Amino acid sequence: MPPFQHPHSCPRQITVQELNQPSVTEFTLLGFASNPRTNPLLFTFFLVFYLLILVSNSLPITLIHQDTRLHTPMYFFTSVLPLLDMGHTTTTAPQMLVHILSKRRAISFARCVAQMYIFLLFEITESWLFTIMFMDRYVAICHPLRYKVIMSHWMCLLMVGICAAYGVVGGLSYTFFAMHFPYCGLNEIDHYFCEVPVVLKLACAVTCLNDLVDFITGFNVIVVPLSLIVLVYVNIFATIMKICSAQGQIKAFSTCTSHITVVTMFAILCIITYMSPGSDSLSNNGKKMALLYNIATAFLNPVIYSLRNKDVKNAFLKLM
Template structure:
C-alpha cells in the first residue's frame, strides 16, 4: 500500500473553468457575489433562529445546522477558486488537496444525511402532531445531528483514504476547480477499479440510502396530506414538500452521478459543472426554500431590526 507521503507528485494544478482571460474578472465577480450571498443569507438565518425564542423548535434547529454546513461546505472550495480565477499559478499542495477533499466530503455527506433527518422531522410533525414534541426532544435532535456527523466522518475518511493511497507519479493537472475524488482519481498511476467499487458502495450508503429514506418518508407524508379535507391545506402542504424535494434532488442527483460512476470518461467535462449544483446552488437556495419564505422567519427578522411584527 502506498503511503500518502511517498507520492512522487508534490502538488496538483487545478485547471478550473476554461475561459478567455478577459472574462476572468466577470467570472470572479459572479462567483464572489454568489459566495457572499450564501454567507450573508445563511449567517442571518442562524442569527434569527438563535435570537428568536419562537424559532427554538426542532425544524428550525435542523435548518440552522443546515445553514452552518452550507457555509462550511462552500468555504472549503469557493475562496480558493476565486483566488485561482485571478491567478496564473493555480497550484495546490498534495497535503492541502487531501485536506480539502476530506473536509468537502465530511460536510457533504453530513448534509446528505441531514436532508433525510429533516424529512423525518416533517413526517412526525404532519403525521403524528400530538406526539411530535415528545418524540423530537432536544436530546433526540442532538443525537440525530451527531449520527449525521458520524456518517460524514466515516464516509469522508473512506473516500479520501482509498483515493490518496494510490500512487500519483504522472500528470498533475486536475480538470476541476477543487480536489474532488473522481477528478483526482483520473491522475492515479495505478488501476482504480477497487476505488470505483469502494466509491460505489460508499456512495450507496451515504447518498442513495438517505435519498431513498427521503422518498419513503415523503410517500407517507403525501398519503397523509391526501386525507386533509381542506383543498387549501393540501395545496400548502404539497407546495412545502415539493420545494424540499426539489432542493434534495438538486443536491443528490449530481452526487449520485459523480460518486457512483467515477470511472466514466464522459463526465470529465461536465463534472465540475455538476459540482456547482451541490456545492454552490443548494447552499444558495436552502435559506430561500426552507426559511426566507417562511412567515415566522420574516416576523423574527422584522423583530430583530426593530420594525415590529410581520403582517399576518
C-alpha cells in the first residue's frame, strides 16, 4: 500500500559534503542481519515460503479455471486476487533471496524506481479490488434476483480494469513525486526492497512536499476504500438482519466472513506500518511489518478465501 510520511521525520540536515557529491546511481539494500552461519538457513526459510506462496495462489486460479461451476463473478474476483498477491511478492522476494547469499547487495537507481512502481501498482490495485469484492457481495445479498444481470461478465472485467487503471496511475504518480528529488551522498537503504518512505529518507532535499502527497495518496488508497467497504457492509448487515430464518442469516453472513477477515488483516497491518504515530520504516520493526503485509498476507489470502471454501474444496477433489 502507498505509505504515509510522518511530519516529525520530514526535515533532514543535508551536509555540504553530501550536496557536493555526485548523484546516486545505485543503492545498497542492507536487508536483514548478515551472518554467514545463519544466511543459508534464512535463505532456505524464505525460499520455501515463497514457493508455498506461488503454489497456494496458483491452486485456486487453476481450480476456478477448470471447474465450470466456479465461473461466477465472486470466484472471478477471487481468481484475480492471487495474481496480485503473486505479483507484489515476486517483485521483492527473489531479489531478497539473492541478496541474502550475496556479499554485494546493490540495486541500480533505475531498478529501484521500477521496483517501487511495480510494488505500488499491485498494492493499489489490490486495495481497490477488495472494495469491488465487497460490492459483489452487496449485490448478491441485497439484490439477488438481479445479481446475474448487474454482475455480468463485461461488468466484472470493467471493474477489474478500473482497479488496474487506478493502480497504474496511482503508482506512477506517487513514484514520480518520490523520485523527483535529488539523491546524493547516502545510498544505504535499511530494508530488503525499495519502499518509497525508506528511499525518501536518503533524498538530498527536504521532503515536506511529499507529506502532502503521501496524505492524499494514502487517503485515496486506504481511507476511501475502507470507508466504502464499511458503508457497503452496513447495508449488507441491515439486509441480513431482515432475513426471517436464523439459518438464512448465518448462510448469508458466511459469504462475507472471508472478505472481512482478509480486509481487516490487510488494513490493520498497513495502518500500523504507515499511519501509527512514531512509526519508522527504517527500523527492524518496519522490515518485519513489511514481511507481514507483503509475504505473510500473500500466503494467507488463498487459504482464507479459497481453501476454506466448500465449492473450491469440491473442485479440488474433482480435479484430483
